[in-house]
Amino acid sequence: MAAKKQLRDPEETKRRIMAAAKVEFAKSGLGGARVDVIAARAKSNKRMMYHYFGNKETLFRLVLEDAYADFREAEKALELDTEEPIAALGKLVSFNWSYFLENPEFITLVNSENLHKAKHIKSSKRMQEMSRNFVGRMQALLDRGAAANLFHKNLDAVQMQISVAAIAYHYLTNRYTGSIVFERDLMSAKALKERLAFNIETVRRIVCTPETLRKLETE
Amino acid sequence: MAAKKQLRDPEETKRRIMAAAKVEFAKSGLGGARVDVIAARAKSNKRMMYHYFGNKETLFRLVLEDAYADFREAEKALELDTEEPIAALGKLVSFNWSYFLENPEFITLVNSENLHKAKHIKSSKRMQEMSRNFVGRMQALLDRGAAANLFHKNLDAVQMQISVAAIAYHYLTNRYTGSIVFERDLMSAKALKERLAFNIETVRRIVCTPETLRKLETE
DNA sequence: ATCATAAATAACTATTTAGTTATATCAAGA
DNA sequence: TCTTGATATAACTAAATAGTTATTTATGAT
Incomplete structure (x- = not known):
C-alpha cells in the first residue's frame, strides 16, 4: 500500500492529471479542451x-x-469460449452496449481521434500490441458456432466485430441528434432496453443460418 | 439567370461563406474551426x-x-415504393453507404453537433420539419415487405433506420482508428466493396423471415 | 543535519482568437 | 447626378490560450 497523504506524490499527480484530461478531452474534444481546465480539475x-x-x-x-x-x-474478462455460441454472442453484444453506455468518454475520445485522422495513435506501438488477438476471439466464436451448424460458415470476423460495435456505438454517439431526428428520447430506460434487445436479435439473425433461426423461433 | 460578375453580390457572398464554413467545420469541428480560415477560404x-x-x-x-x-x-429522390421490397431495401442500404462515403463532411458535422449535445439544432424548427416523414418511408417499405410475407412483422422502423445508418456510418467515421485496430486498410477499393456487400446482406438477414432467407439461398 | 534533486507553484509571454469599429465603395432610386 | 443604404475591407481590441521562466519547497540519500 502506498502512503496516502504525501505532500509530494508524482505518480498520484500524474494519475490525477490523466483523469482530469480524460474528462476534459471527452467533453470538448482535443481542439476544444483547455489545458488550464485540465490542470484545475486535477488540482x-x-x-x-x-x-x-x-x-x-x-x-x-x-x-x-x-x-x-x-x-x-x-x-x-468476458470468457466467451466456455459458453454456448449463441449465448456467447449475446453476451458480447450486451457487453459492447453496456460498455459504451457506461463509458461515454470512450466514444468521444475515439471520435476526436478520428476527426484528426488517427494521427496520435498511428505509430503507437502500444495500440498495435493491444489490437493483437482482438479479432481472434470473435473468429474463435464464429468458428465454434459454424462447427456446431448454428452459424453461417465463412463469416468475416472483422466485419462482424465492426457491426457489433456499430449498432451500439452509433446509437449512443448520435443520441442527441438522434433524439431530435426521430422525435423520441433515445436515452429513456425503455428505449435503451428495447435497443439492446433489438441489437441482440439483430446479431443473431446475421450469424445464424435460416435453419437455426427457425428452430429458435419455435422454441 | 442571375448576373455573374457583379462586384457586389450578397447572395453569392453568403453562399461562399457557407461553403467555406462547411469545409472548415467538417475538418476541425466547431471548436477547432477558425473564423479567419472560413473568411479567407470564402475569399x-x-x-x-x-x-x-x-x-x-x-x-x-x-x-x-x-x-x-x-x-x-x-x-x-430514391423512389423506393415502386420497387420490389428486398431490392428497395438493398437500394436504401447502398444509398446510405454511398452518401456517407461521398459526403464525409456530413459525418463530421453530425459528430461535432453530438459532441455539443445537439444544442444548436435542439430548437430548430427547420430540423423538425425535415425529420417529418423521414421514418415514414422506412415504415412503408417494412409494411410492404411484411404484407408480401417476405419480412418479419412488427419490425420497428426507427430501430431499422438507425441500424441501416449505423453499419455504414460507424465503419466510415471510425475509418482511421479502425484501420489501425484491425490492421487492414478499411478504405481500399476492395475493402469498401466488401463492406457494402456485407451491409446489404446484413440488413436482408435482419428483416427477412427464415423462410424468405432459405428461398433466397437456394435461388 | 545538510544537500542535491525532484516536485510543485505562480507569474509571465507571445500568439491566437472571436468579435468590433471605422472607413471606403458600389449601385439603385429620386 | 446626387444621395442613401447596403456591401465590402482593413485595422483594431480584449480575452483566451499553449507553453515558459523563475522561484519555492519537500524529500530521500549521505
Missing part, C-alpha cells in the same frame, strides 16, 4: 502537465491509449 | 461573416441544417 497546475507529459497532444494520446486498454481488458 | 472577410450570420455558432447551425437538408433531399 494541480499547468506546469506539472508539461513536466510529465510534454504537451497537450501527447497527453491526449496517453489518455486515448488508456481508454482503449481499459476497453480491451474488460472485453478479455 | 471574403470576417466582417461579412458576422454581418450575414451573427456569430460562429449560428453559422455552424445553418451549415449543419443544410447538410441534413441535402441528405434528406437525396434520400427522397
Whole structure:
C-alpha cells in the first residue's frame, strides 16, 4: 500500500492529471479542451502537465491509449469460449452496449481521434500490441458456432466485430441528434432496453443460418 | 439567370461563406474551426461573416441544417415504393453507404453537433420539419415487405433506420482508428466493396423471415 | 543535519482568437 | 447626378490560450 497523504506524490499527480484530461478531452474534444481546465480539475497546475507529459497532444494520446486498454481488458474478462455460441454472442453484444453506455468518454475520445485522422495513435506501438488477438476471439466464436451448424460458415470476423460495435456505438454517439431526428428520447430506460434487445436479435439473425433461426423461433 | 460578375453580390457572398464554413467545420469541428480560415477560404472577410450570420455558432447551425437538408433531399429522390421490397431495401442500404462515403463532411458535422449535445439544432424548427416523414418511408417499405410475407412483422422502423445508418456510418467515421485496430486498410477499393456487400446482406438477414432467407439461398 | 534533486507553484509571454469599429465603395432610386 | 443604404475591407481590441521562466519547497540519500 502506498502512503496516502504525501505532500509530494508524482505518480498520484500524474494519475490525477490523466483523469482530469480524460474528462476534459471527452467533453470538448482535443481542439476544444483547455489545458488550464485540465490542470484545475486535477488540482494541480499547468506546469506539472508539461513536466510529465510534454504537451497537450501527447497527453491526449496517453489518455486515448488508456481508454482503449481499459476497453480491451474488460472485453478479455468476458470468457466467451466456455459458453454456448449463441449465448456467447449475446453476451458480447450486451457487453459492447453496456460498455459504451457506461463509458461515454470512450466514444468521444475515439471520435476526436478520428476527426484528426488517427494521427496520435498511428505509430503507437502500444495500440498495435493491444489490437493483437482482438479479432481472434470473435473468429474463435464464429468458428465454434459454424462447427456446431448454428452459424453461417465463412463469416468475416472483422466485419462482424465492426457491426457489433456499430449498432451500439452509433446509437449512443448520435443520441442527441438522434433524439431530435426521430422525435423520441433515445436515452429513456425503455428505449435503451428495447435497443439492446433489438441489437441482440439483430446479431443473431446475421450469424445464424435460416435453419437455426427457425428452430429458435419455435422454441 | 442571375448576373455573374457583379462586384457586389450578397447572395453569392453568403453562399461562399457557407461553403467555406462547411469545409472548415467538417475538418476541425466547431471548436477547432477558425473564423479567419472560413473568411479567407470564402475569399471574403470576417466582417461579412458576422454581418450575414451573427456569430460562429449560428453559422455552424445553418451549415449543419443544410447538410441534413441535402441528405434528406437525396434520400427522397430514391423512389423506393415502386420497387420490389428486398431490392428497395438493398437500394436504401447502398444509398446510405454511398452518401456517407461521398459526403464525409456530413459525418463530421453530425459528430461535432453530438459532441455539443445537439444544442444548436435542439430548437430548430427547420430540423423538425425535415425529420417529418423521414421514418415514414422506412415504415412503408417494412409494411410492404411484411404484407408480401417476405419480412418479419412488427419490425420497428426507427430501430431499422438507425441500424441501416449505423453499419455504414460507424465503419466510415471510425475509418482511421479502425484501420489501425484491425490492421487492414478499411478504405481500399476492395475493402469498401466488401463492406457494402456485407451491409446489404446484413440488413436482408435482419428483416427477412427464415423462410424468405432459405428461398433466397437456394435461388 | 545538510544537500542535491525532484516536485510543485505562480507569474509571465507571445500568439491566437472571436468579435468590433471605422472607413471606403458600389449601385439603385429620386 | 446626387444621395442613401447596403456591401465590402482593413485595422483594431480584449480575452483566451499553449507553453515558459523563475522561484519555492519537500524529500530521500549521505
